[in-house]
Amino acid sequence: MLTNTEENYIKAIYHLSVDNKTVRTNAISEVMNTTPASVSDMLKKLSDKSYIYYEKYQGVSLTKKGKTEALQVVRKHRLWEVFLVEKLNFNWDEVHEIAEQLEHIQSKLLIERLDDFLDNPTSDPHGDPIPNAKGEMPVLRQVLLSELEVNGKAKVMGMKEHSPAFLQYLDKLGISIGSAVKVTDRVVFDASVELKVNDKKTMVVSHEVAKNILVSPID
Amino acid sequence: MLTNTEENYIKAIYHLSVDNKTVRTNAISEVMNTTPASVSDMLKKLSDKSYIYYEKYQGVSLTKKGKTEALQVVRKHRLWEVFLVEKLNFNWDEVHEIAEQLEHIQSKLLIERLDDFLDNPTSDPHGDPIPNAKGEMPVLRQVLLSELEVNGKAKVMGMKEHSPAFLQYLDKLGISIGSAVKVTDRVVFDASVELKVNDKKTMVVSHEVAKNILVSPID
């Protein structure tokens, strides 16, 4: 049985593990808001319990066991976020703190019941995928922003065009990977798209631009 | 800000405070599953923070501040129990452990939203009253078991008749204060009542008996 803190460390390591690179002590201390010294202590403990591979001064990575654990925490966090937004009418940007607490509630049965109650969602309100009970990440279907129906919400996953001009333009609009977008209207005349970014800014982009933005619909 | 443990102690003291008598160290250690020594330590701390009145060797009682705190925890616990039973289809006797964890989630807003989502219930699945946001306990309406409609659920609150014969009879039936009862049928001929006790045993009691059992309906 893991303590809340141990779960948080494992989750942090999971989120910091991009492209199989080893995760550094300082990076962990930053996201956890602790000192590197505290992280070192904890890494030793997690290594003893075989949740991570750890070589002094070389950074860490999750073992199979650690990854399984991390995915369960992520699953719980994201399911609770869906609950807060869908059922309790929270805004998608208000739910993180509360889900940070709820994710540590221990009860397998509770999570399965919650999952059913929420109709087994595959992504959370931010558009992030929800691992299933076995810890498998669903493959999110991706479409072009130009293909999203009116009132459809989605999360920006990437761009098809990579020219500096295009990227700078998106930057100016405030659109980046991870942005939440909602199509509010589509102009029939030229297929340009009116959308809301991160629930705040409303703007119009041309069909040409929309065709180059990959998004993942949020049910 | 209270720790989970402090909240649990305060809640325990609250539940042990019947008829204004002082609560003893041993009693607390028993319900908390700790040693009296641990309790003594904690009492000193809670006293320093003015949640309790505490004189060595004399037992403790809650201050205004402590009582307010206790009622908030009780409110959260009972609201979550309603959620688990009403929304996630748990059985009323499976929810306590999980609610013990959920009651410590910190977010005023969450609890108010949950309360609304559940249609502001006044009692939990066990029939215990739910304090409102100000910490006021609702006065539960009490009726006689003989007056409860068919399919009505209620909690046994007390008896009108106190003769040993009557009490022994109830004992044999497995009916006591706190029992959950559900009226499954009423015989028109003699108004005797068929009921289920604690979701398990089904039995029939005469109208005469039903007239002497006070119950509080669970919505």
Add this chain to the structure above:
DNA sequence: AAAGTAATTTAGAGGGATCTAAACTTAGGG
């Protein structure tokens, strides 16, 4: 009212999580 027993508190210690300060390792720049 004294003695014995039960309840309670204190003393001392340990595990978990954190910190600061100091020591150590790694890697990049001169």
Add this chain to the structure above:
DNA sequence: CCCTAAGTTTAGATCCCTCTAAATTACTTT
């Protein structure tokens, strides 16, 4: 290729909660 700066670990301490064992207080019983 060495040296320094950045990154990391160790040492030593603190806070929270718990324990066991010993000391103290309160209560009961004769």
